[in-house]
Amino acid sequence: MTSPSGLRGRVAIVTGASRGIGRAVAEALVAEGARVCVTARDADGLRRAAAELGGVGLAGTVADPAHLRELTALALREFGRIDVVVNNAATNQPYGPLMDADPDRWREAFTVNVEAPLRLVQYAWHAWMGEHGGSVVNICTEGAGHVGPRVGAYGTSKAALLHLTRQLAGELAPRVRVNSVSPGLVRTEMARFVWERAEEETAAGLPLGRIGEPDDVARAVVWLTSDAARWITGADLLVDGGTRVRPAYASGTDPVHAALRSAAPPDSPQAAQAP
Template sequence: MMSSYGLRGKVAVVTGGTRGIGLAVARALAGAGALVCVTARDADAVRRTAEELGGIGLAGDVAGPGHPRELAELVLGSFGRIDVLVNNAATNQPYGPLMEADPAVWRAAFAVNVEAPLRLVQSVWRAWMAEHGGVVVNICTEGAGHVGPNVGAYGTSKAALLHLTRQLAGELAPKVRVNSVSPGLVRTELARFVWEPGEEQLAAGLPLARIGEPEDVARAVLWLASDAAGWITGADLVVDGGTRVRAAYSPAGPAAPGPGGPPSAGYAVHERLWSRTPHA
């Protein structure tokens, strides 16, 4: 099935591509015939993943000052082209009330979640896409559409990334299509402490009756990266098992706290999802 997406001979870059959603995306793109470059901070994981996929990798911090240019030069020098960029790497810190947020950590969140994707797009645009075209897919979150305790920095930065997606879609058209995918709760190691203790309850609260798998998100990214989505740009594809409608159709769904009342159990579970640091 993957080969039907027409990516054979194309070259894709996936940030945070050695685990979780990023790894699933890298595998899906490679399975569809693309040559893949992964980047992440763990050099050993980058090497193993590159070997598995028959591609290449670059270890480093996506927010590092020289990383975007180094990455573009490596990919162009190795494969001669850059057709797809998937901005997946992210951080959720600072975690806590915004009134207590450390300014340096707040700026670091935006450096990783907003500035790094922009700088990576600039690099691949200058290196290849301005002349030859291409596709950018940004990984956001369904949580960017609502507020929650302690996740203000993460949600705000991802909301900025959603707007950046639309802005770039307008500026880079018609050469480059720019879209985003916003996942809900997905079965990753990062989120294991959320889904493992109460998976049945969580699944029962979703219209599609299961939590997500990394491959669910990867298939959405693959579709957007392919010619099958050739007339789509500036869009956000929500892949959440119906999270945004569960409050209306399931008593287990999350609801914001009522006036003077505590958060519901579902809302508290949603908060716990972001209580660790996912900087790939």
């Protein structure tokens, strides 16, 4: 990947970075010359990722504010600055009809998907960005723009994250730009229960003919954090293979929704939460 990004020498914090979209984002930022401080719940996976990325890592859950404070301090201690924050870690639990949603799992969805991104941006702002500037990208979802079966808690919390993105863009301007990327169905472990059983059928229903890859999202994130997007803030960039414009959507034969209806639930809450 080559672009006039101006990311060389900058420092990025990326959450949920041991695999999937978070790992691809961290790799893409490093390829553009940035240094990374990464976090994930999987300590072994994170250790490997940090070593391969040439960065530093801190295992833990973004649901813990103390972990986020320590992560911010680690980035400053190791690299002396924080230019980019990518809030990627998320949970898709509770999975199922909202009438059956466990209240504790519902609150967890908002803790991980909404509160944690806010906390991390707060810590980065007070530690460095408020004085020196920077860029934030929140990973949302194409599904936040409409309703879908079984993913009501995920979609609702990500819709809240979309509004948080716009709110922070207004509050932190002009020093810090805040944008979001909303992927469609991407080939990740978190979404495996959707795409694995009917990938060909799902892909055939998309205008671009395939489901997404983590690198598709990573390229968009790099662009938004770069100087090439220096006059963009408060925006949400759809990276969805044309999900919103497919003819099948209006006709009620939405392939992703069909896959969700037929998919088995995620194996476990732990497996369903991005690291």
